[in-house]
Amino acid sequence: MEHKGTVRIETPRLILREFSMDDTDAAFRNWESDDKVTEFLRWTTMHSISETENVMREWVDNYADKSFYQWAIVPKDLGEPIGTISVVGMDEKTEKVHIGYCIGSKWWKQGYTSEAFSAIIPFFFQTVKVNRIESQHDPNNPNSGKVMKKCGLKYEGTLKKADWNNKGIVDACMYGLVADDYFNTIKE
Numbered sequence: 571m572e573h574k575g576t577v578r579i580e581t582p583r584l585i586l587r588e589f590s591m592d593d594t595d596a597a598f599r600n601w602e603s604d605d606k607v608t609e610f611l612r613w614t615t616m617h618s619i620s621e622t623e624n625v626m627r628e629w630v631d632n633y634a635d636k637s638f639y640q641w642a643i644v645p646k647d648l649g650e651p652i653g654t655i656s657v658v659g660m661d662e663k664t665e666k667v668h669i670g671y672c673i674g675s676k677w678w679k680q681g682y683t684s685e686a687f688s689a690i691i692p693f694f695f696q697t698v699k700v701n702r703i704e705s706q707h708d709p710n711n712p713n714s715g716k717v718m719k720k721c722g723l724k725y726e727g728t729l730k731k732a733d734w735n736n737k738g739i740v741d742a743c744m745y746g747l748v749a750d751d752y753f754n755t756i757k758e
Contacts (some may be wrong), residue, residue: 571665572699573636581689584682586641589629589651593642596650598622601674607653608672609711612735643673643686652677655686665701667694671717678713687721695752704746708735718745722755 579586589597601607602616602625616622632638637660642651653673660667669690671683687705694700705723707714719725723745733742 571637571662572697574693574697575636576633576639576641577693577697579641579689579693581685583645583647584685584689585644585646586655586686586689587644588633589626589640589642589654591623591626591630593651594619594623594626596652597626597642597654600650600652600676601654601672604675606675608736614736639667639690641686641690643671643682645677645682652682653686655683655690665699667698667700667703669703669705671705683717684720687717691721691747691752695749700749702746702748704744706733706742706744708733708737708740709743710737710740715743715745721747722752723747724751 576588578588598616598619598621602622605615608615616625629640632640639657641655643653643655644651653671655669655671657667658670669687671687673683691703694703703723705718706729707718709728715725724747726744726746729742729744731739731741733740
């Protein structure tokens with residue numbers, strides 16, 4: 571892979587960009603303190619701005635690493651982050667990235683997550699030269715799977731008791747897209 575780091579990407583409605591410490595209040599207010607957001611995630615709802623500040627500082631510090639990918643999802647008409655999309659797992663040998671995402675519940679079912687995910691797919695295949703993009707969700711959170719399907723990832727199966735989140739040990743519905751299939755699709 572040819573790592574480039576978290577580059578700025580624009581879509582019709584969104585700016586995907588690095589976080590800054592100035593985003594702390596918006597991150598806490600818009601999704602990190604939202605119990606609905608964290609229900610199927612591995613991190614718990616944040617109850618103080620200082621928790622969000624610590625996470626933000628870690629992300630900002632990690633931007634020096636070109637293999638670190640953590641985007642703020644910023645609607646152009648709002649001007650502040652409503653969530654995040656990132657590489658939550660990576661395997662250099664198979665040239666694979668595993669994508670995770672979340673946005674505040676106020677913005678669910680408006681296409682923002684699909685728009686963000688769709689925007690990073692060409693970046694990873696064409697610029698970073700990954701071989702595989704994958705993501706997974708708890709079967710009890712089917713809307714997350716709808717995002718993956720909408721972005722062109724294919725359902726590959728459900729792994730029994732293969733993951734964990736705030737609900738405990740859970741099944742994992744796996745979706746993936748490989749470079750060959752991606753490039754064949756864009757040629758058509």
